[in-house]
Amino acid sequence: MSTTTDVPARLAEVIGSKRIVAAAEELETYAVDGRLPGAIVRPVSTEEAIEVVRFARTEKLAILPLGGRSKCEVGMTPDRYDIALDMTGLREIAHYDPGDLTLSVDAGMRLRELEIHLKQHGQVLPLAVPCFESATVGGSVSCGIDSALRLQYGSVRDFVIGAEFIDGTGQLCKSGGRVVKNVTGYDLHKLLIGSLGTLGVLTRVNFRTYPLPAISGGYVACFGNAQEALVFKKAVEKSGLPLANLELFDQRAARMIHAILARTEEASLPELEREEWCAYGSFEGSEEVVRRIGGELEKITRESGTGHSRILEPAEDVVLGGMLRESFEWLRWGAPATLLCRLALPEVTEKVSTELSQLAGSLGLASAVIVRAAGIVYLGVFAETENEEAITALQKMATSAMAIARSENGHATLLHAPLMVKRSVVGANLSQAQTGLQQRVKQAFDPSGVFAPGRVVGGI
């Protein structure tokens, strides 16, 4: 068994020193929750990545596969972290059939780069995840983060059609395929979504792509309180209007957006400065469709209470839509000590949103709530200093948010928190039986525990 210190040298023997980095300042940039890897490996081919996995397996070292490293803190701190396997060197489009709207792309491809490529063919991959500029295909799939376009296109599980990955035995495996409808064998690729690198190293992901809409429209409405905003949301859902995105956000979230926009001098959106609750809707289609949806939304707003609304200018729409896609990013850096939770609930009620804000208030903390369609709530809780008192308050908040989610028949995930807080809420959401099932999957994919041990809640 290697000691962590000779890992770089031993790795260099396996795949050559050009691919290995062990300089302290570089290791620093691969830290996960403050934990540094023993070495960084940057393979440029699947074969090299396989060699690294086999080496790690033999040497009983722990690997964490990484992409753009924008969301490393999603998930628990790995128990061991010997090798950072940086997959950004694998960035080819392996196969693209625009006529079939199917795509097979290396895991290290950046989403932005892919977007540009697909756009040339009038198509899009509706994976609107935060940190879009730096995020990779593999990282976005692995971290399981929400897409802002899920209302229309579904989440990533709805348009991933296959994958290739290295399992824990160092074998290249695949599941699914490159066709849009396929029930051949187990859907193992679904397990890799949100698996945080614990089941395998994604090398390639197959997607179905979608035609770019002719035009899109954006809409903002303002309400005096959460209740009115939620009534509006419900009415929009009942109307059956096909929106690409629908989000509600409270005053603090609105002001945070406003402050960022003021700094960057992009569109100003004055309503963000003064309103209690705002709603944002985006929609796509032909000119007639976009006009119709805009009109209907205005009508629903009028009927929802005291709300007022307007259709956004295209530039404003791009800015506000982009800000909401990135809410994970600006919420987590919203204060020196921030707690960011994602709640998935069958129904988002006024009771929940009020309860969360009041709870934060009672602990002397500020909070921001964003309600995304499909039952997702992003809750940011902010403490101005990271002292003991703040940590205790944030811990209480995290535990309560989890409890509230459970009592509403849903669940909550911690996306960002001071380390002390993160460690204190481990496993809060899974029953013993469920953890047992997860362990069976982990054991099947990675029998010797080479991948990111401890990353998944429950110590998996």
Place this chain on the structure above:
Amino acid sequence: MPACSERHYSEVVSPSGVSIPAPLLREIKSLLGEKNVLDKQEDLLLYEFDGSVEKGRPDLVVFPHTTEQVSKIVRLAAGYEVPIVGRGAGTGLSGGALARGGGVMIVFARMNKIIEIDVENQRAVVQPGVVNLDITRAVEHAGLYFAPDPSSAKSCTIGGNVAENAGGPHTLAYGVTTNHIAALELVLPDGEIVRVGSKQGDATGYDLCGLFVGSEGTLALVTEITVKLARKPEAVKTLLAIFETIEDASQAVVEITASGITPAACEMLDGWTLRVVEDYVHAGYPRDSGAVLLLEVEGLTEAVDGQANAIHDVCKRCLAREVRVAKDDRERDLLWKGRKNAFGALGRVAPSNYVLDGVIPRSKLPQALERIKEIGKKYGFNIGNIFHAGDGNLHPIVLYDPRDTKQFERAIDAARETIRACVEMGGALTGEHGVGMEKNELMSWLFSDADFALMRRVHDAFNPNSSLNPGKIFPLSKGCGEIRIRKKESAGVEA
């Protein structure tokens, strides 16, 4: 091709070799009552078939009413090392619900309650024996429906749909079963009752719902399902595009797909098939045409109008003789009646038919149909085509007489070559019918030893003794990641 011996389908049709130990039978009868247990040969015979060309007779058929009963049956059977297979309505097309290794068949027909309907949040909680269409019937008053619509929707059960990850014509726009399942309650092969997924739909940890849906009853038995309900669109338009040749029709599908139009459904019937259907159903398909496309667009009125026009233009460009739009619901229903009763119609012209299920990239549709024609010629069959063209899901139909063994074998060979052609074009073995015991020996065309090794470890993680639905999905032939069927479990199937 990997060197694993491929056996003919007919060879694996085997009588069951398991005898049910008397104490097991006694215990199951005392658990469920006599009326929920079948053990006479004449009764068991009825359960040796499904919609496929396979056979596999159970030794005992049981009808539980509750999850706890299912769990107890599973525990009891496990105690005697007797295999178990779950079954819904038995409409499957790949032998997924056949007792290949004999043993106890758990039929979910009497677990058929709709437990909860949550109109506000578009969810329903149902037992596995609920018939697919009955979910829609129960919620349509609220403007909702269950989107996956297999052709057997009137009789197939949701439990079977989950096991097979069933599709249907309208999955083109809305996705297959897996896209509409939020949570499951399961009974594992050791009798443990577990829940995966959530009512909202997103997983905590690994997406186990995504694994279990489509696992063909080889990992667990599904005892309760939380489905997502879709909202009925405000407008629907059904079009019938009539072509002189199948080549023109398939070119139209390629161009519709490539131009970014996503119809809710896009079905093709070739000339020969549509004539057989027309003679039986009188759906209004022109008998003298080479192929028709049955297309549907749904959504906002404005969107539907725009899409219908775009489809009309593409079809005309691809030399459609005519593009008709159904004037009203009656016309629309009639057009669909032709599609949905097609297999019944084919029953009039041959003693039996073998419906194949392959998938190809949609851009390859013209080549695929050409290839099927050649294969038909080679084996002396007139292969009909009636299929989900929009997602490249082919259903060539081979008509044959099962009493003619030679002809049946030729049909099997033609089927195999057709599926092989799909794989060579970059497609897959099955789009919606499942692997089951129909295609398990073909799996090595797509999967490597490493793929099998992993799939098998996942299988064994949940079903370590292969006591649940043995002999499915994995090739039985040695060296191809086979799942053992113990000699004890079945005398007729090779280990």
